[in-house]
Amino acid sequence: MNTSKRYAPEVRQRAVRMVFDHVADYPSQWAAIGAIAPKIGCTPETLRSWVRQTERDAGRREGTTTSERDRIKALERENRELKQANEILRKASAYFAQAELDRRGK
CATH class of the missing domain: 1.10.10.10 (Winged helix-like DNA-binding domain superfamily/Winged helix DNA-binding domain)
Known part of the structure; x- marks a missing residue:
């Protein structure tokens, strides 16, 4: 390549x-x-x-043709980015949920 x-x-x-x-x-x-x-x-x-x-x-x-390969690469890149965004959102959700529990506990 x-x-x-x-x-x-x-x-x-x-x-x-x-x-x-x-x-x-x-x-x-x-x-x-x-x-x-x-x-x-x-x-x-x-x-x-x-x-x-x-x-x-x-x-x-x-x-696979060149255009199909390019499309697959773009979709894989998008999939990676979405997985990263989901991981960030999951961690943020857990952080804020814990913060809410801590706030209620005080």
Whole structure:
């Protein structure tokens, strides 16, 4: 995931397009990826992951698309924030309940 920030989106798109354009020149997609990756300056595994994600985004491969992944990440972040807010409210409620008991006891 961190490697995606290291390469400009244009570089990634160009590399994936090169794989799709030249896959017929090689015995397999992996062979094309292995030949093209050094020319781009990335590892074959990095390029393979870009190709797979592009295939998923285009509906040619099963799995979560980029937009679905982004939506899941946003929902998980929101869920974490809501859990934190609930925890704060629970602690505040307990604190004020105890303060009310202390006030009544005096």
